Amino acid sequence: MGCIIFETCGTDGDVLPFIRIGRKLLNYGHRVAIVTHSYYESIAKESKLDFISVDTPAEYAQFINDNASTSQNPQGHIFFLKRHVLSRVLRTYDKIKNYYVPGQTVIFSKSPGFISTIVSEKLDIPRVMCFFAPSFIMSKEFVITFYNLLKDDIISIRKELGLHSEYSWEKWWKSAERNIGLWPDWFEAEKSDSINSDSIYIERVGFVVDSSEFCDIPDDVKSLINDKEKPILINSSSSSLFINSDFFESSIKACEVLGQKAIIVGRHKEFMPANLPKGIYYFSHLPFGYLMTEAKAIIHHGGIGTSAQALASGLPQLVLAGGVDRPDNAMCLKRLGVGEYLLPPQWNYKCVMESLQRIITSKTVKEACLSVAEKMKKDNPIASICNIIDSILNSKERKMNKDKLYYEGNEFATLKKCDYDENNFHEKNDNENDIDKLIKNYSKEKLELALLLLTKSSPTTLGKESLIVKQPRKEGINIFPLTYYQERFWFLNKIEPNSLALNTFSAYMIYGNLNVEALEKTFNEIINRHENLRTTFGEIDGKPVQFVLPTIEFRLPVIDIQGDDRNNQNLEVERILSTKSYEPFDLSKGPLIRVLLIKLSEDEHIIWWGMHHIINDGWGSTVLIREIKELYSWFAYNKKHNLSELNVQCPDFAVWQRTYSNKGEKKDRMIKYWKKQLEGCNFKLSLPSDYTRPLVRTYNGSEELFYLPKSIRTKLKTLSNEVGVSLFMTLLSAFKLLVYINTNEHDIVIGSPVSGRNSEVLENLICDLTNMLVLRTVIDENDRIYDVMHKVKETALGAFQNQELPFQEIYSVLHYEIEPGYSPLFQMMFVFHEIFPQEKEQFLEGLNTRYLNIKKKVSQFDISLNMFDDNEEGLYGKFEYNTDLFSRETILKFVNQFKELLEVLIENPDLKISELCVKINDNYHQKLIKGEKEENVLDIEKDIVDADSDNGAGYQIYKIL
Known part of the structure; x- marks a missing residue:
């Protein structure tokens, strides 16, 4: 007989299935231990299992608290794993080392199995990795990221145990002897979504549920369930993370309004009302396996353990789903027709009441529940697991990665044979007879498909962290x-x-x-x-x-x-x-x-x-x-x-961005750049305003439009080519010079949006992928115009190379304190647009279309300059401005100055900045003396209208708007 070690950390849904499997293995004469939290010692010993604790009661209390408060976001989960899993590897290893029997032991662990993976390698114990639900299977990209975030800690532990420090995600993820899924294949969201776990084969054996027929039930509970009116069960879960007052208030109120008796079972009494309504009862713990068979329906959080037990009991389920795998499980339950689910925005008693009433009165739901329960009776997952463990124990020659057909989607994709040694995975091609035997077990059609899919695989795309992939979608929201x-x-x-x-x-x-x-x-x-x-x-x-x-x-x-x-x-x-x-x-x-x-x-x-x-x-x-x-x-x-x-x-894209973008050395490089680039900036710089700045930022705004003819555009483009900059950089230089002339400030900070569509797959999406760049240029009065253009170029190129750091992280790393009256980091924005052909051509076949400008009434910043490049007609410009800061007359002054600046740039790019200021001011004052101010105001409106169209109806509407 063998020695079986079950290792898992978590709550009831993670530990109790292993205890149930262990009880069965004891009947086969094996020696069985459960390695888990101190909280489960009494339950394990009642089942006659040997018990190895990974923590103390106080540590377990901290584990539950941190699980609730930190582990459900990426950063918090990494902290959680380091504090409560990796920190216990060494002491757990010592306990397992004193228990195991060399050559006769199998270790059985829940994924991702950090403890068991290291223990298995160090003690040369075959390992079985267990997945509790389809959603627990991580994509290759996620596995790599997940592992890399913990890699340093894992390598440090390996060094202390004398293991080789060179270790990869692949060795960790693929080192199990067998991979078992504790769910039946019919529970998956769709049959076409068979599990692809990146070259590990998942043997789905079915749900492990409590099959006890006799339980020690308190008398007061027996009186409740023996009533003619069966109760509604409300299960509050082992963890408080997804269970809060909304969960209880809505569930309790729904039962009260419907006149339904209810039994609440769970640890979290602190979230419930102080006084329960008549007919609603609370118990800290009851044997659910028996209780579910005596209930009318269950309201719960969507954990896989509760879901599976309710399925086996034929019980209608209402899932108030939130976080991690809960919505996935809930969608699977709905697809099976055994109940309904509500997401957190719907957690109110009216929604709960309506859904609960439907599932307890629906004949269709009841029939589906009974059908699924009958189907589960035919599964014997514990026997299947015992057979797997026995086959490993009885194997004369153990290999850490057996011959398998790996599959992708619902079909077999690649055919490989691997072998394992202490330092490496490598291809093994010297045993063709074994492969021949393996091939004979599969149909010609599947092998042809395997080869077809293999030839379609592109080695250039495998393992790239930059690849954005479609995430699984489930039924419903x-x-x-x-x-x-x-x-x-x-x-x-x-x-x-x-x-x-x-x-x-x-x-x-x-x-x-x-x-x-x-x-x-x-x-x-x-x-x-x-x-x-x-x-x-x-x-x-x-x-x-x-x-x-x-x-x-x-x-x-x-x-x-x-x-x-x-x-x-x-x-x-x-x-x-x-x-x-x-x-x-x-x-x-x-x-x-x-x-x-x-x-x-x-x-x-x-x-x-x-x-x-x-x-x-x-x-x-x-x-x-x-x-x-x-x-x-x-x-x-x-x-x-x-x-x-x-x-x-x-x-x-959101999943990819939060998983792979801006990580490690890349992020550190970008943070270093922005810190250095923006050190000592005046983030409150703005053009001189007409009115006192409000204490709290406002968005009241307007706009002024202007037009630059094609001749000006051509000259600006020629100048840009000669200086070695883009048209964007030339126009931005002019805007910065406009700010310099009017403020006499040398340190000019202006924001500019940049598109995040740096992948081909993002080009055709209707979505917002813009990030804001902070473009800083220090202007010296002895600089010449082309010097400023080169400075702007250098700033822009540096910003573009570090554009992926989100704007909010930039001011976060700068420890910038947002002031209510100012926008963060900059008060002025510059935007350069290319007018796409789609906006000019007739985009409705057989019809003529014209763009109508709707005048802006808001402004996000003090001032924004938008420039639109039109190869055929010239350049359009638009100043958006905050009307609580600037008058229209002042903005028109800026428009005219900007036009003057562009003309000077074209005529004399080697002019010194000190001379430029005098020239621009002189030109502007000369025009005022000549009485050209009113004419210029009219020109701005007339230029837009004339350049757009002479169509009568369109002209009238355009002018009004």
Whole structure:
């Protein structure tokens, strides 16, 4: 007989299944020990298992507290593992070393198995790694990141044990003799989503549940369950992390209103009301295996242990799911038809009451529960596990990585044979007979598919941490973290919930016979393609998350104003678009895209759409235009569109960004750059204002537009090429010089957005992936203009190379204290746009379209200069400004000065900055003396109108807006 060691850390769902398996192995005559927390000593000994504690009662109490407070975010989880798992490897090793029997021992551990992996290698014990649910299988990319964050600690432990310090994630992840999944294959979200654990084969044996028929039940509980009216069970879980007052209040109130008797079981009485309503009873611990068979339904947190036990008992389940695997499990339960689930935003008694009433009265749910329970009776997971352990013990020759067909998705993908030695994994090709025998066990079709998939694998893409991959999606609402960029907007919205500064919008005039039905179908398809357009935002346990809704039914609102005359139509259009464009968004309620069609006549319409900045940026707007063009032609004229399938979505980028981006040496390098670059900056620099700055920052704003003809653009482009800079850098240099001239400050800090779409898979997404760069240039009065241009170039290139550090982390590492009256780090912004062809061409087939400018009423910063490059016509400019700081006259002065600056740059780029200031001021004053101020004001408006179009109706609307 053998010696079996079960090693696990966690709560009831992690420990009790191992104790149940251990009891069975005792019957086979094996020697069995459980290595776990001191809390489970009495339960283990009642089951006649040998017990090895990894902690003291006080340490276990700290373990539970930290599990609740720290372990459910990446940084906290790493801290948790270091404090409560890795710190105990050495002392646990000593205890196991004194217990095991050389050559006759198998160690059985829960994944990721840090303790058992090291102990197994040091003592040469075969290891079985156990996964408790499909969601516990980590992708290769996550495994690598997860391991690398703990690598130094693991190598340090290995050195103390005399093990080789060269160790990789692959040796850790793939070193188990067998990998077992404690769930049946029918529990997975979809049959097509079979587990791919990056070259480890998972043997799914089924749920290990409590099958005890007789339990010691207190008399007062027996009287409750022997009543004619069966109770509702409310299970509060072993950990308090996802169980709070909302969980209890909503569950208890729902039962009370429905007149349902309820039994609450769990440790966390502190979260419950002081006085329970009549018919609601609390117990700190009861044997659930028996209790579930006597209940009407169960409300619980979604842990796999409780879910499985309820399935075996044929009990309808209502899951209040939150965090880690709980939503995944809940979605699997819903797919099986055995109940419903609610996410934290729905944790109120009305939602709980309605769902509970449905599952306890539904005949369909009851039949599904009984069907699944019957199916589980046919599984014998403990017997399967015992057979696996016996096969390892009886094996004459143990290899740490057996011959396997590894599979990808639902089919076999690669065929390999490996061997293991103390220092290396390597390919082994000297035993063709064994491979031949293995091949004979599989059908010709599967082997052909294996070879086909193998040939399709691209070695250039394997193991790259930069690869953004699609994350699994489950039925119903999916929960993901926010991107760092979304997080910035989320916190801005928290500070100023009704702020209009983050509203984005566009409007177009449409001439011709518009197919309204096709246009509605177009937007429906776009919303279906892009998850970001059906995403809302909220919090779970104080952390912002995004909720991706499975579908949104879109209807295109049409406002018909055909009966009005042209003047009244213009006034009404102005009112409608101004109202819609500045209507606040509630991020917790979707959709965060709004679309409106205004009908002026049978052949004239205006299409308007608006979004919150958290779901879209400028690049995404061009993607939207392109998709409208393609899909309208599809629905209106049945022309096949050329849009490619979206391989990833914004949530996939968010997971990748938080898993791989800005880690280790790369992050350290970027932090070092920004600290050095921004040391000693004047972050409050702004152009001189007309009014006193409010104590709290406001967003009231306006804009002034101007135009630079094509001749000026051509000369600026030529100058840029001669100096060796881009047009962006030349225009930014001019803006910085404008600030210098008006402030006499040498240290100029201006912000500028940069697109984070540095991967091909992100180019076709409608989402916001912009980060803010802080561009600092120190100007000396003895510099020449081209010196400033080179300084700006150097600053820009350095910023671009370190652009991935999120803006909020920049001011965090600088220990910058945000002041209510100022935006963080800079008060002025410069934005350079290329006008994409989609904005100029007719994007609705068979129709003429024109862009309409809706005048801004908000400003995110003191002043923002937006420049639009149009190869064919010239340069458009727009100054957005805060009207609580600046008057229109002052902004017009800045516009004229900027134009003057550009002309001087073109004519005399070697002019000294000290001479430039005199020249610009002299030119401006000369124009004032000549009375050109009023003319320039008119020129700004006239230039835009003339450059845009001479179409009568469009001109009138454009001018009004």
